Amino acid sequence: MESISEFRLQARTWLAANKPSALPPLCGQGARTAILAWQKAQFEGGWAGVAWPTAYGGRGATVLEQIVWCEEYARAGAPSPLDASFVGLNHAGPTVIACGTPEQKNFYLPRLLSGEDIWCQGFSEPGAGSDLAAVRTRGRVEGDELVIDGHKIWSSYADIADWQEMLVRTDATAKTSQALTWVICPMNAPGLTIRPIRTMAGPQKFCEIFYDGVRVPLKNVVGGVNNGWATAMSTLAFERGTASLPLLLGLIQGVETLLQACPEDRPAMRTRIARLRAEGAAQKAMAYRFALDSADTVPDSSGSIVRLGFAEFAQRVTAASLDLFGISAPEALGEHGLGHHYLDAFSETIAGGSSEIQRNIIGERVLGLPRGPR
Structure with missing residues:
Protein backbone atom coordinates (compact mmCIF):
# COMPACT_ATOMS: atom_id res chain seq x y z
CA MET A 1 0.00 0.00 0.00
CA GLU A 2 1.47 3.33 -1.05
CA SER A 3 2.08 6.08 1.47
CA ILE A 4 0.44 9.48 1.40
CA SER A 5 3.74 11.05 0.33
CA GLU A 6 4.02 8.60 -2.57
CA PHE A 7 0.43 9.34 -3.57
CA ARG A 8 1.14 13.09 -3.45
CA LEU A 9 4.23 12.69 -5.63
CA GLN A 10 2.28 10.64 -8.19
CA ALA A 11 -0.51 13.22 -8.32
CA ARG A 12 1.88 16.16 -8.58
CA THR A 13 3.95 14.49 -11.30
CA TRP A 14 0.94 13.50 -13.37
CA LEU A 15 -0.73 16.90 -13.12
CA ALA A 16 2.48 18.70 -14.08
CA ALA A 17 2.80 16.54 -17.18
CA ASN A 18 -0.83 16.42 -18.27
CA LYS A 19 -2.77 19.54 -17.24
CA PRO A 20 -3.98 21.57 -20.26
CA SER A 21 -1.64 24.29 -21.42
CA ALA A 22 -4.53 26.77 -21.60
CA LEU A 23 -7.67 27.21 -19.55
CA PRO A 24 -10.87 26.12 -21.36
CA PRO A 25 -13.56 28.52 -22.62
CA LEU A 26 -16.21 29.25 -20.01
CA CYS A 27 -19.25 28.32 -22.09
CA GLY A 28 -20.43 26.95 -25.44
CA GLN A 29 -19.24 24.05 -27.56
CA GLY A 30 -15.63 25.05 -27.06
CA ALA A 31 -16.06 24.52 -23.33
CA ARG A 32 -17.68 21.13 -23.93
CA THR A 33 -14.84 19.94 -26.15
CA ALA A 34 -12.13 21.09 -23.75
CA ILE A 35 -13.83 19.75 -20.62
CA LEU A 36 -14.52 16.32 -22.08
CA ALA A 37 -10.93 16.10 -23.35
CA TRP A 38 -9.60 16.90 -19.86
CA GLN A 39 -11.94 14.38 -18.28
CA LYS A 40 -10.82 11.73 -20.77
CA ALA A 41 -7.18 12.50 -19.98
CA GLN A 42 -7.82 12.03 -16.26
CA PHE A 43 -9.66 8.79 -16.97
CA GLU A 44 -6.84 7.37 -19.08
CA GLY A 45 -4.33 8.45 -16.46
CA GLY A 46 -6.23 6.74 -13.66
CA TRP A 47 -7.28 9.98 -11.94
CA ALA A 48 -10.96 10.21 -12.89
CA GLY A 49 -13.41 9.83 -10.04
CA VAL A 50 -10.75 9.89 -7.35
CA ALA A 51 -13.41 9.62 -4.65
CA TRP A 52 -15.57 7.09 -6.47
CA PRO A 53 -15.43 3.40 -5.44
CA THR A 54 -13.27 1.17 -7.63
CA ALA A 55 -16.36 -0.98 -8.26
CA TYR A 56 -17.77 1.90 -10.32
CA GLY A 57 -14.58 2.80 -12.15
CA GLY A 58 -13.17 5.30 -9.68
CA ARG A 59 -9.82 5.31 -7.95
CA GLY A 60 -11.29 4.44 -4.55
CA ALA A 61 -8.99 6.86 -2.79
CA THR A 62 -9.09 7.25 0.96
CA VAL A 63 -10.30 10.56 2.37
CA LEU A 64 -6.72 11.63 3.05
CA GLU A 65 -5.78 10.78 -0.54
CA GLN A 66 -8.77 12.76 -1.81
CA ILE A 67 -7.60 15.76 0.19
CA VAL A 68 -4.08 15.40 -1.21
CA TRP A 69 -5.45 15.19 -4.77
CA CYS A 70 -7.46 18.38 -4.22
CA GLU A 71 -4.38 20.12 -2.82
CA GLU A 72 -2.21 19.12 -5.76
CA TYR A 73 -4.96 19.96 -8.26
CA ALA A 74 -5.17 23.50 -6.87
CA ARG A 75 -1.38 23.80 -6.68
CA ALA A 76 -1.05 22.82 -10.36
CA GLY A 77 -3.59 25.42 -11.49
CA ALA A 78 -5.59 22.78 -13.35
CA PRO A 79 -8.96 23.71 -14.94
CA SER A 80 -11.60 24.81 -12.46
CA PRO A 81 -13.54 21.87 -11.04
CA LEU A 82 -16.59 24.15 -11.13
CA ASP A 83 -17.09 23.59 -14.86
CA ALA A 84 -19.53 21.58 -16.95
CA SER A 85 -18.25 18.32 -15.43
CA PHE A 86 -19.17 19.37 -11.87
CA VAL A 87 -22.79 18.23 -11.82
CA GLY A 88 -22.04 14.82 -13.27
CA LEU A 89 -19.03 14.03 -11.10
CA ASN A 90 -20.24 15.60 -7.84
CA HIS A 91 -24.05 15.36 -8.05
CA ALA A 92 -25.42 12.84 -10.50
CA GLY A 93 -22.67 10.25 -10.27
CA PRO A 94 -22.60 10.00 -6.45
CA THR A 95 -26.42 10.03 -6.37
CA VAL A 96 -26.66 7.17 -8.88
CA ILE A 97 -24.03 5.30 -6.85
CA ALA A 98 -26.05 5.82 -3.65
CA CYS A 99 -29.59 5.38 -4.99
CA GLY A 100 -29.49 4.00 -8.54
CA THR A 101 -30.33 0.57 -9.91
CA PRO A 102 -27.60 -1.77 -11.20
CA GLU A 103 -28.67 -0.97 -14.77
CA GLN A 104 -28.40 2.79 -14.14
CA LYS A 105 -24.97 2.40 -12.57
CA ASN A 106 -23.67 0.25 -15.42
CA PHE A 107 -24.83 2.67 -18.12
CA TYR A 108 -24.30 6.18 -16.76
CA LEU A 109 -21.26 5.92 -14.51
CA PRO A 110 -18.67 4.68 -17.06
CA ARG A 111 -19.72 7.36 -19.55
CA LEU A 112 -19.31 10.05 -16.92
CA LEU A 113 -15.83 9.01 -15.88
CA SER A 114 -14.48 8.42 -19.40
CA GLY A 115 -15.44 11.87 -20.66
CA GLU A 116 -18.32 10.90 -22.95
CA ASP A 117 -21.19 12.75 -21.26
CA ILE A 118 -21.93 16.05 -19.55
CA GLY A 228 -37.35 12.18 -5.03
CA TRP A 229 -36.96 14.36 -1.95
CA ALA A 230 -34.78 11.80 -0.20
CA THR A 231 -32.80 11.24 -3.39
CA ALA A 232 -32.34 14.99 -3.89
CA MET A 233 -31.07 15.41 -0.33
CA SER A 234 -28.30 12.94 -1.19
CA THR A 235 -27.48 15.05 -4.26
CA LEU A 236 -27.35 18.34 -2.32
CA ALA A 237 -25.40 16.84 0.56
CA PHE A 238 -22.57 16.04 -1.85
CA GLU A 239 -22.69 19.56 -3.32
CA ARG A 240 -22.70 21.24 0.07
CA GLY A 241 -19.87 19.09 1.43
CA THR A 242 -16.56 17.94 -0.01
CA ALA A 243 -17.41 19.03 -3.57
CA SER A 244 -16.34 22.57 -2.65
CA LEU A 245 -12.91 21.50 -1.38
CA PRO A 246 -10.90 21.97 -4.62
CA LEU A 247 -12.45 25.40 -5.07
CA LEU A 248 -11.67 26.38 -1.49
CA LEU A 249 -8.05 25.31 -1.84
CA GLY A 250 -7.74 27.32 -5.03
CA LEU A 251 -9.01 30.40 -3.20
CA ILE A 252 -6.57 29.88 -0.35
CA GLN A 253 -3.74 29.64 -2.85
CA GLY A 254 -5.02 32.84 -4.42
CA VAL A 255 -4.85 34.62 -1.05
CA GLU A 256 -1.14 33.78 -0.84
CA THR A 257 -0.66 35.32 -4.29
CA LEU A 258 -2.45 38.47 -3.15
CA LEU A 259 -0.27 38.75 -0.06
CA GLN A 260 2.90 38.47 -2.13
CA ALA A 261 1.65 41.07 -4.62
CA CYS A 262 0.48 43.61 -2.03
CA PRO A 263 3.11 46.36 -1.48
CA GLU A 264 4.22 47.25 2.03
CA ASP A 265 2.99 50.82 1.62
CA ARG A 266 -0.62 49.54 1.70
CA PRO A 267 -0.85 48.37 5.33
CA ALA A 268 -4.65 48.36 5.45
CA MET A 269 -4.83 46.07 2.41
CA ARG A 270 -2.11 43.81 3.82
CA THR A 271 -4.11 43.53 7.05
CA ARG A 272 -7.24 42.69 5.10
CA ILE A 273 -5.46 39.96 3.14
CA ALA A 274 -3.84 38.60 6.30
CA ARG A 275 -7.31 38.25 7.82
CA LEU A 276 -8.41 36.37 4.71
CA ARG A 277 -5.40 34.11 5.12
CA ALA A 278 -6.46 33.29 8.68
CA GLU A 279 -10.05 32.78 7.59
CA GLY A 280 -8.89 30.49 4.79
CA ALA A 281 -6.94 28.37 7.27
CA ALA A 282 -10.07 28.06 9.43
CA GLN A 283 -12.23 27.20 6.43
CA LYS A 284 -9.76 24.54 5.33
CA ALA A 285 -9.60 22.98 8.80
CA MET A 286 -13.40 22.85 8.91
CA ALA A 287 -13.63 21.30 5.44
CA TYR A 288 -11.01 18.68 6.28
CA ARG A 289 -12.80 17.78 9.50
CA PHE A 290 -16.09 17.41 7.64
CA ALA A 291 -14.44 15.22 4.99
CA LEU A 292 -12.86 12.98 7.64
CA ASP A 293 -16.00 12.78 9.80
CA SER A 294 -18.20 11.83 6.82
CA ALA A 295 -15.84 9.19 5.42
CA ASP A 296 -17.66 6.10 4.13
CA THR A 297 -21.09 7.69 4.64
CA VAL A 298 -23.49 9.80 2.61
CA PRO A 299 -22.76 13.41 3.67
CA ASP A 300 -25.33 14.85 6.07
CA SER A 301 -26.64 18.36 6.70
CA SER A 302 -23.32 19.41 8.24
CA GLY A 303 -22.16 19.99 4.68
CA SER A 304 -24.14 23.22 4.71
CA ILE A 305 -21.57 24.65 7.13
CA VAL A 306 -18.81 24.01 4.61
CA ARG A 307 -20.87 25.28 1.70
CA LEU A 308 -21.89 28.50 3.45
CA GLY A 309 -18.37 29.22 4.64
CA PHE A 310 -16.88 28.67 1.20
CA ALA A 311 -19.48 30.80 -0.61
CA GLU A 312 -19.02 33.88 1.57
CA PHE A 313 -15.23 33.43 1.73
CA ALA A 314 -15.12 33.35 -2.09
CA GLN A 315 -16.87 36.70 -2.29
CA ARG A 316 -14.51 38.32 0.21
CA VAL A 317 -11.40 36.99 -1.56
CA THR A 318 -12.48 38.08 -5.04
CA ALA A 319 -13.50 41.52 -3.76
CA ALA A 320 -10.08 41.95 -2.12
CA SER A 321 -8.29 40.88 -5.29
CA LEU A 322 -10.10 43.48 -7.35
CA ASP A 323 -9.48 46.18 -4.75
CA LEU A 324 -5.78 45.31 -4.73
CA PHE A 325 -5.10 45.30 -8.46
CA GLY A 326 -7.82 47.66 -9.71
CA ILE A 327 -10.62 47.11 -12.16
CA SER A 328 -8.54 48.04 -15.23
CA ALA A 329 -5.41 46.06 -14.31
CA PRO A 330 -4.29 43.28 -16.70
CA GLU A 331 -4.99 40.73 -13.96
CA ALA A 332 -8.63 41.86 -13.83
CA LEU A 333 -9.35 41.65 -17.54
CA GLY A 334 -10.42 38.79 -19.74
CA GLU A 335 -12.51 35.66 -19.52
CA HIS A 336 -10.41 34.19 -16.72
CA GLY A 337 -9.48 37.49 -15.07
CA LEU A 338 -10.14 38.70 -11.54
CA GLY A 339 -13.00 40.88 -12.77
CA HIS A 340 -14.84 37.81 -14.00
CA HIS A 341 -14.13 35.92 -10.77
CA TYR A 342 -15.48 38.83 -8.70
CA LEU A 343 -18.74 39.07 -10.63
CA ASP A 344 -19.16 35.31 -10.84
CA ALA A 345 -18.72 34.89 -7.06
CA PHE A 346 -22.03 36.69 -6.45
CA SER A 347 -23.77 33.49 -7.52
CA GLU A 348 -22.01 31.41 -4.84
CA THR A 349 -24.39 32.52 -2.07
CA ILE A 350 -27.33 31.45 -4.23
CA ALA A 351 -26.18 28.25 -5.94
CA GLY A 352 -26.90 25.02 -4.10
CA GLY A 353 -29.28 26.85 -1.77
CA SER A 354 -29.01 30.48 -0.74
CA SER A 355 -27.08 31.55 2.36
CA GLU A 356 -30.38 32.04 4.19
CA ILE A 357 -31.42 28.47 3.37
CA GLN A 358 -28.02 27.14 4.47
CA ARG A 359 -28.36 28.94 7.80
CA ASN A 360 -31.82 27.48 8.30
CA ILE A 361 -30.46 23.99 7.61
CA ILE A 362 -27.58 24.50 10.04
CA GLY A 363 -29.88 25.87 12.73
CA GLU A 364 -32.60 23.25 12.44
CA ARG A 365 -30.81 20.06 11.36
CA VAL A 366 -27.35 20.51 12.86
CA LEU A 367 -27.95 22.61 15.99
CA GLY A 368 -31.47 21.33 16.69
CA LEU A 369 -33.02 24.80 16.95
CA PRO A 370 -36.79 25.25 16.52
CA ARG A 371 -38.05 25.41 12.95
CA GLY A 372 -38.61 28.89 11.59
CA PRO A 373 -42.00 30.06 10.28
CA ARG A 374 -43.09 28.44 7.02
Whole structure:
Protein backbone atom coordinates (compact mmCIF):
# COMPACT_ATOMS: atom_id res chain seq x y z
CA MET A 1 0.00 0.00 0.00
CA GLU A 2 1.47 3.33 -1.05
CA SER A 3 2.08 6.08 1.47
CA ILE A 4 0.44 9.48 1.40
CA SER A 5 3.74 11.05 0.33
CA GLU A 6 4.02 8.60 -2.57
CA PHE A 7 0.43 9.34 -3.57
CA ARG A 8 1.14 13.09 -3.45
CA LEU A 9 4.23 12.69 -5.63
CA GLN A 10 2.28 10.64 -8.19
CA ALA A 11 -0.51 13.22 -8.32
CA ARG A 12 1.88 16.16 -8.58
CA THR A 13 3.95 14.49 -11.30
CA TRP A 14 0.94 13.50 -13.37
CA LEU A 15 -0.73 16.90 -13.12
CA ALA A 16 2.48 18.70 -14.08
CA ALA A 17 2.80 16.54 -17.18
CA ASN A 18 -0.83 16.42 -18.27
CA LYS A 19 -2.77 19.54 -17.24
CA PRO A 20 -3.98 21.57 -20.26
CA SER A 21 -1.64 24.29 -21.42
CA ALA A 22 -4.53 26.77 -21.60
CA LEU A 23 -7.67 27.21 -19.55
CA PRO A 24 -10.87 26.12 -21.36
CA PRO A 25 -13.56 28.52 -22.62
CA LEU A 26 -16.21 29.25 -20.01
CA CYS A 27 -19.25 28.32 -22.09
CA GLY A 28 -20.43 26.95 -25.44
CA GLN A 29 -19.24 24.05 -27.56
CA GLY A 30 -15.63 25.05 -27.06
CA ALA A 31 -16.06 24.52 -23.33
CA ARG A 32 -17.68 21.13 -23.93
CA THR A 33 -14.84 19.94 -26.15
CA ALA A 34 -12.13 21.09 -23.75
CA ILE A 35 -13.83 19.75 -20.62
CA LEU A 36 -14.52 16.32 -22.08
CA ALA A 37 -10.93 16.10 -23.35
CA TRP A 38 -9.60 16.90 -19.86
CA GLN A 39 -11.94 14.38 -18.28
CA LYS A 40 -10.82 11.73 -20.77
CA ALA A 41 -7.18 12.50 -19.98
CA GLN A 42 -7.82 12.03 -16.26
CA PHE A 43 -9.66 8.79 -16.97
CA GLU A 44 -6.84 7.37 -19.08
CA GLY A 45 -4.33 8.45 -16.46
CA GLY A 46 -6.23 6.74 -13.66
CA TRP A 47 -7.28 9.98 -11.94
CA ALA A 48 -10.96 10.21 -12.89
CA GLY A 49 -13.41 9.83 -10.04
CA VAL A 50 -10.75 9.89 -7.35
CA ALA A 51 -13.41 9.62 -4.65
CA TRP A 52 -15.57 7.09 -6.47
CA PRO A 53 -15.43 3.40 -5.44
CA THR A 54 -13.27 1.17 -7.63
CA ALA A 55 -16.36 -0.98 -8.26
CA TYR A 56 -17.77 1.90 -10.32
CA GLY A 57 -14.58 2.80 -12.15
CA GLY A 58 -13.17 5.30 -9.68
CA ARG A 59 -9.82 5.31 -7.95
CA GLY A 60 -11.29 4.44 -4.55
CA ALA A 61 -8.99 6.86 -2.79
CA THR A 62 -9.09 7.25 0.96
CA VAL A 63 -10.30 10.56 2.37
CA LEU A 64 -6.72 11.63 3.05
CA GLU A 65 -5.78 10.78 -0.54
CA GLN A 66 -8.77 12.76 -1.81
CA ILE A 67 -7.60 15.76 0.19
CA VAL A 68 -4.08 15.40 -1.21
CA TRP A 69 -5.45 15.19 -4.77
CA CYS A 70 -7.46 18.38 -4.22
CA GLU A 71 -4.38 20.12 -2.82
CA GLU A 72 -2.21 19.12 -5.76
CA TYR A 73 -4.96 19.96 -8.26
CA ALA A 74 -5.17 23.50 -6.87
CA ARG A 75 -1.38 23.80 -6.68
CA ALA A 76 -1.05 22.82 -10.36
CA GLY A 77 -3.59 25.42 -11.49
CA ALA A 78 -5.59 22.78 -13.35
CA PRO A 79 -8.96 23.71 -14.94
CA SER A 80 -11.60 24.81 -12.46
CA PRO A 81 -13.54 21.87 -11.04
CA LEU A 82 -16.59 24.15 -11.13
CA ASP A 83 -17.09 23.59 -14.86
CA ALA A 84 -19.53 21.58 -16.95
CA SER A 85 -18.25 18.32 -15.43
CA PHE A 86 -19.17 19.37 -11.87
CA VAL A 87 -22.79 18.23 -11.82
CA GLY A 88 -22.04 14.82 -13.27
CA LEU A 89 -19.03 14.03 -11.10
CA ASN A 90 -20.24 15.60 -7.84
CA HIS A 91 -24.05 15.36 -8.05
CA ALA A 92 -25.42 12.84 -10.50
CA GLY A 93 -22.67 10.25 -10.27
CA PRO A 94 -22.60 10.00 -6.45
CA THR A 95 -26.42 10.03 -6.37
CA VAL A 96 -26.66 7.17 -8.88
CA ILE A 97 -24.03 5.30 -6.85
CA ALA A 98 -26.05 5.82 -3.65
CA CYS A 99 -29.59 5.38 -4.99
CA GLY A 100 -29.49 4.00 -8.54
CA THR A 101 -30.33 0.57 -9.91
CA PRO A 102 -27.60 -1.77 -11.20
CA GLU A 103 -28.67 -0.97 -14.77
CA GLN A 104 -28.40 2.79 -14.14
CA LYS A 105 -24.97 2.40 -12.57
CA ASN A 106 -23.67 0.25 -15.42
CA PHE A 107 -24.83 2.67 -18.12
CA TYR A 108 -24.30 6.18 -16.76
CA LEU A 109 -21.26 5.92 -14.51
CA PRO A 110 -18.67 4.68 -17.06
CA ARG A 111 -19.72 7.36 -19.55
CA LEU A 112 -19.31 10.05 -16.92
CA LEU A 113 -15.83 9.01 -15.88
CA SER A 114 -14.48 8.42 -19.40
CA GLY A 115 -15.44 11.87 -20.66
CA GLU A 116 -18.32 10.90 -22.95
CA ASP A 117 -21.19 12.75 -21.26
CA ILE A 118 -21.93 16.05 -19.55
CA TRP A 119 -24.75 16.46 -17.04
CA CYS A 120 -26.74 19.47 -15.89
CA GLN A 121 -29.22 19.99 -13.07
CA GLY A 122 -32.94 20.70 -13.28
CA PHE A 123 -33.95 21.61 -9.74
CA SER A 124 -34.63 25.37 -9.57
CA GLU A 125 -37.74 26.91 -11.09
CA PRO A 126 -38.95 30.52 -11.38
CA GLY A 127 -41.16 29.97 -8.33
CA ALA A 128 -39.01 27.36 -6.57
CA GLY A 129 -35.38 28.31 -6.23
CA SER A 130 -34.04 27.45 -2.81
CA ASP A 131 -37.46 26.05 -1.83
CA LEU A 132 -37.33 22.77 -3.75
CA ALA A 133 -40.46 21.48 -2.03
CA ALA A 134 -42.38 24.04 -4.14
CA VAL A 135 -41.32 22.49 -7.47
CA ARG A 136 -44.23 22.57 -9.92
CA THR A 137 -42.83 20.95 -13.07
CA ARG A 138 -45.08 17.94 -13.54
CA GLY A 139 -44.28 14.35 -14.39
CA ARG A 140 -47.38 12.38 -15.34
CA VAL A 141 -47.05 8.59 -15.41
CA GLU A 142 -48.34 7.10 -18.66
CA GLY A 143 -47.59 3.42 -19.04
CA ASP A 144 -43.83 2.98 -18.73
CA GLU A 145 -43.07 6.68 -19.26
CA LEU A 146 -43.12 9.99 -17.43
CA VAL A 147 -44.62 12.84 -19.46
CA ILE A 148 -43.02 16.07 -18.26
CA ASP A 149 -44.42 19.60 -18.57
CA GLY A 150 -42.97 22.67 -16.91
CA HIS A 151 -40.13 25.14 -16.66
CA LYS A 152 -36.66 25.04 -15.04
CA ILE A 153 -34.13 27.85 -14.69
CA TRP A 154 -30.50 28.46 -13.68
CA SER A 155 -29.44 25.11 -15.10
CA SER A 156 -25.67 25.43 -15.62
CA TYR A 157 -24.37 24.22 -19.01
CA ALA A 158 -27.73 22.77 -20.05
CA ASP A 159 -27.06 23.87 -23.63
CA ILE A 160 -24.04 21.54 -23.91
CA ALA A 161 -25.25 18.71 -21.65
CA ASP A 162 -26.31 15.18 -22.60
CA TRP A 163 -28.35 14.38 -19.47
CA GLN A 164 -30.13 16.26 -16.72
CA GLU A 165 -30.79 15.25 -13.14
CA MET A 166 -34.17 16.79 -12.39
CA LEU A 167 -36.96 16.94 -9.84
CA VAL A 168 -40.56 16.71 -11.03
CA ARG A 169 -43.88 16.61 -9.18
CA THR A 170 -45.49 13.24 -9.86
CA ASP A 171 -48.55 13.79 -7.68
CA ALA A 172 -50.27 16.99 -8.81
CA THR A 173 -52.65 16.98 -5.84
CA ALA A 174 -50.00 16.80 -3.14
CA LYS A 175 -48.31 19.91 -1.76
CA THR A 176 -45.51 18.25 0.17
CA SER A 177 -42.07 17.14 -0.91
CA GLN A 178 -43.28 13.53 -0.81
CA ALA A 179 -44.80 14.01 -4.28
CA LEU A 180 -41.43 14.64 -5.99
CA THR A 181 -39.47 12.27 -8.21
CA TRP A 182 -35.75 12.40 -9.18
CA VAL A 183 -35.38 11.45 -12.83
CA ILE A 184 -32.71 11.43 -15.54
CA CYS A 185 -33.84 13.40 -18.59
CA PRO A 186 -32.06 13.18 -21.98
CA MET A 187 -31.32 16.69 -23.19
CA ASN A 188 -32.14 15.83 -26.82
CA ALA A 189 -35.69 14.70 -25.99
CA PRO A 190 -38.50 16.03 -28.24
CA GLY A 191 -40.46 18.84 -26.59
CA LEU A 192 -37.48 20.24 -24.69
CA THR A 193 -36.40 23.85 -25.40
CA ILE A 194 -33.19 25.39 -23.99
CA ARG A 195 -32.50 29.13 -23.73
CA PRO A 196 -29.04 30.23 -22.53
CA ILE A 197 -28.80 33.12 -20.04
CA ARG A 198 -25.82 35.49 -20.06
CA THR A 199 -24.57 36.28 -16.57
CA MET A 200 -23.28 39.67 -15.43
CA ALA A 201 -19.80 38.12 -15.52
CA GLY A 202 -20.16 37.60 -19.28
CA PRO A 203 -20.49 33.86 -20.09
CA GLN A 204 -23.75 32.16 -21.01
CA LYS A 205 -23.33 29.29 -18.59
CA PHE A 206 -26.86 29.31 -17.15
CA CYS A 207 -29.99 28.26 -19.03
CA GLU A 208 -33.73 28.11 -18.67
CA ILE A 209 -35.49 25.03 -19.99
CA PHE A 210 -39.07 24.47 -21.11
CA TYR A 211 -40.68 21.02 -21.15
CA ASP A 212 -43.69 20.43 -23.39
CA GLY A 213 -44.82 16.82 -23.20
CA VAL A 214 -41.25 15.49 -22.82
CA ARG A 215 -41.37 11.71 -22.51
CA VAL A 216 -38.83 9.97 -20.28
CA PRO A 217 -38.78 6.21 -19.56
CA LEU A 218 -39.72 5.26 -16.00
CA LYS A 219 -36.49 3.26 -15.89
CA ASN A 220 -34.75 6.68 -15.66
CA VAL A 221 -36.28 7.35 -12.22
CA VAL A 222 -33.65 7.13 -9.46
CA GLY A 223 -34.74 6.17 -5.95
CA GLY A 224 -38.37 5.45 -6.82
CA VAL A 225 -41.43 7.47 -7.86
CA ASN A 226 -42.51 10.00 -5.19
CA ASN A 227 -39.26 9.40 -3.29
CA GLY A 228 -37.35 12.18 -5.03
CA TRP A 229 -36.96 14.36 -1.95
CA ALA A 230 -34.78 11.80 -0.20
CA THR A 231 -32.80 11.24 -3.39
CA ALA A 232 -32.34 14.99 -3.89
CA MET A 233 -31.07 15.41 -0.33
CA SER A 234 -28.30 12.94 -1.19
CA THR A 235 -27.48 15.05 -4.26
CA LEU A 236 -27.35 18.34 -2.32
CA ALA A 237 -25.40 16.84 0.56
CA PHE A 238 -22.57 16.04 -1.85
CA GLU A 239 -22.69 19.56 -3.32
CA ARG A 240 -22.70 21.24 0.07
CA GLY A 241 -19.87 19.09 1.43
CA THR A 242 -16.56 17.94 -0.01
CA ALA A 243 -17.41 19.03 -3.57
CA SER A 244 -16.34 22.57 -2.65
CA LEU A 245 -12.91 21.50 -1.38
CA PRO A 246 -10.90 21.97 -4.62
CA LEU A 247 -12.45 25.40 -5.07
CA LEU A 248 -11.67 26.38 -1.49
CA LEU A 249 -8.05 25.31 -1.84
CA GLY A 250 -7.74 27.32 -5.03
CA LEU A 251 -9.01 30.40 -3.20
CA ILE A 252 -6.57 29.88 -0.35
CA GLN A 253 -3.74 29.64 -2.85
CA GLY A 254 -5.02 32.84 -4.42
CA VAL A 255 -4.85 34.62 -1.05
CA GLU A 256 -1.14 33.78 -0.84
CA THR A 257 -0.66 35.32 -4.29
CA LEU A 258 -2.45 38.47 -3.15
CA LEU A 259 -0.27 38.75 -0.06
CA GLN A 260 2.90 38.47 -2.13
CA ALA A 261 1.65 41.07 -4.62
CA CYS A 262 0.48 43.61 -2.03
CA PRO A 263 3.11 46.36 -1.48
CA GLU A 264 4.22 47.25 2.03
CA ASP A 265 2.99 50.82 1.62
CA ARG A 266 -0.62 49.54 1.70
CA PRO A 267 -0.85 48.37 5.33
CA ALA A 268 -4.65 48.36 5.45
CA MET A 269 -4.83 46.07 2.41
CA ARG A 270 -2.11 43.81 3.82
CA THR A 271 -4.11 43.53 7.05
CA ARG A 272 -7.24 42.69 5.10
CA ILE A 273 -5.46 39.96 3.14
CA ALA A 274 -3.84 38.60 6.30
CA ARG A 275 -7.31 38.25 7.82
CA LEU A 276 -8.41 36.37 4.71
CA ARG A 277 -5.40 34.11 5.12
CA ALA A 278 -6.46 33.29 8.68
CA GLU A 279 -10.05 32.78 7.59
CA GLY A 280 -8.89 30.49 4.79
CA ALA A 281 -6.94 28.37 7.27
CA ALA A 282 -10.07 28.06 9.43
CA GLN A 283 -12.23 27.20 6.43
CA LYS A 284 -9.76 24.54 5.33
CA ALA A 285 -9.60 22.98 8.80
CA MET A 286 -13.40 22.85 8.91
CA ALA A 287 -13.63 21.30 5.44
CA TYR A 288 -11.01 18.68 6.28
CA ARG A 289 -12.80 17.78 9.50
CA PHE A 290 -16.09 17.41 7.64
CA ALA A 291 -14.44 15.22 4.99
CA LEU A 292 -12.86 12.98 7.64
CA ASP A 293 -16.00 12.78 9.80
CA SER A 294 -18.20 11.83 6.82
CA ALA A 295 -15.84 9.19 5.42
CA ASP A 296 -17.66 6.10 4.13
CA THR A 297 -21.09 7.69 4.64
CA VAL A 298 -23.49 9.80 2.61
CA PRO A 299 -22.76 13.41 3.67
CA ASP A 300 -25.33 14.85 6.07
CA SER A 301 -26.64 18.36 6.70
CA SER A 302 -23.32 19.41 8.24
CA GLY A 303 -22.16 19.99 4.68
CA SER A 304 -24.14 23.22 4.71
CA ILE A 305 -21.57 24.65 7.13
CA VAL A 306 -18.81 24.01 4.61
CA ARG A 307 -20.87 25.28 1.70
CA LEU A 308 -21.89 28.50 3.45
CA GLY A 309 -18.37 29.22 4.64
CA PHE A 310 -16.88 28.67 1.20
CA ALA A 311 -19.48 30.80 -0.61
CA GLU A 312 -19.02 33.88 1.57
CA PHE A 313 -15.23 33.43 1.73
CA ALA A 314 -15.12 33.35 -2.09
CA GLN A 315 -16.87 36.70 -2.29
CA ARG A 316 -14.51 38.32 0.21
CA VAL A 317 -11.40 36.99 -1.56
CA THR A 318 -12.48 38.08 -5.04
CA ALA A 319 -13.50 41.52 -3.76
CA ALA A 320 -10.08 41.95 -2.12
CA SER A 321 -8.29 40.88 -5.29
CA LEU A 322 -10.10 43.48 -7.35
CA ASP A 323 -9.48 46.18 -4.75
CA LEU A 324 -5.78 45.31 -4.73
CA PHE A 325 -5.10 45.30 -8.46
CA GLY A 326 -7.82 47.66 -9.71
CA ILE A 327 -10.62 47.11 -12.16
CA SER A 328 -8.54 48.04 -15.23
CA ALA A 329 -5.41 46.06 -14.31
CA PRO A 330 -4.29 43.28 -16.70
CA GLU A 331 -4.99 40.73 -13.96
CA ALA A 332 -8.63 41.86 -13.83
CA LEU A 333 -9.35 41.65 -17.54
CA GLY A 334 -10.42 38.79 -19.74
CA GLU A 335 -12.51 35.66 -19.52
CA HIS A 336 -10.41 34.19 -16.72
CA GLY A 337 -9.48 37.49 -15.07
CA LEU A 338 -10.14 38.70 -11.54
CA GLY A 339 -13.00 40.88 -12.77
CA HIS A 340 -14.84 37.81 -14.00
CA HIS A 341 -14.13 35.92 -10.77
CA TYR A 342 -15.48 38.83 -8.70
CA LEU A 343 -18.74 39.07 -10.63
CA ASP A 344 -19.16 35.31 -10.84
CA ALA A 345 -18.72 34.89 -7.06
CA PHE A 346 -22.03 36.69 -6.45
CA SER A 347 -23.77 33.49 -7.52
CA GLU A 348 -22.01 31.41 -4.84
CA THR A 349 -24.39 32.52 -2.07
CA ILE A 350 -27.33 31.45 -4.23
CA ALA A 351 -26.18 28.25 -5.94
CA GLY A 352 -26.90 25.02 -4.10
CA GLY A 353 -29.28 26.85 -1.77
CA SER A 354 -29.01 30.48 -0.74
CA SER A 355 -27.08 31.55 2.36
CA GLU A 356 -30.38 32.04 4.19
CA ILE A 357 -31.42 28.47 3.37
CA GLN A 358 -28.02 27.14 4.47
CA ARG A 359 -28.36 28.94 7.80
CA ASN A 360 -31.82 27.48 8.30
CA ILE A 361 -30.46 23.99 7.61
CA ILE A 362 -27.58 24.50 10.04
CA GLY A 363 -29.88 25.87 12.73
CA GLU A 364 -32.60 23.25 12.44
CA ARG A 365 -30.81 20.06 11.36
CA VAL A 366 -27.35 20.51 12.86
CA LEU A 367 -27.95 22.61 15.99
CA GLY A 368 -31.47 21.33 16.69
CA LEU A 369 -33.02 24.80 16.95
CA PRO A 370 -36.79 25.25 16.52
CA ARG A 371 -38.05 25.41 12.95
CA GLY A 372 -38.61 28.89 11.59
CA PRO A 373 -42.00 30.06 10.28
CA ARG A 374 -43.09 28.44 7.02
